Amino acid sequence: MSSPFQTPQEFLEVKGPLYTFANNPFWLILFLVISVVIFFWFIFASYKINGSKSTPANPAMMSILLLTSFLSLAQSAYISGTNKIENYKQRNKSEVLLRKRTTILSRRLTNRNKLVSSGYHSRFSDRSKTIRRS
Structure with a gap:
């Protein structure tokens, strides 16, 4: 990649905002195209998600999950109450x-x-x- 600075001293003496790719518009256009492709891929992928049947959850694991969630909630309520x-x-x-x-x-x-x-x-x-x- 290119840099608008020839020496480190020029970089340290800059006043105002830095535009790293300002002298090479190719990188700006490339990053813009990549960002747009990723954005549209997320939009398209969200409509293509297949809803499959989930396997029944293990009751022991569900109870542990619920217990830890409840304890976390109780701790935060207790701490905010004491505060x-x-x-x-x-x-x-x-x-x-x-x-x-x-x-x-x-x-x-x-x-x-x-x-x-x-x-x-x-x-x-x-x-x-x-x-x-x-």
């Missing part, structure tokens, strides 16, 4: 921590507001000033 549970626990844990923080913060703010509204805070600050003066 959902872990995700829920993580999300719930972060929500609980956030709720605790917000309730602690809101309690502190309401206690300050109660102190300020009752005048205790201002009276306490006045007492501290008078104590410092004397």
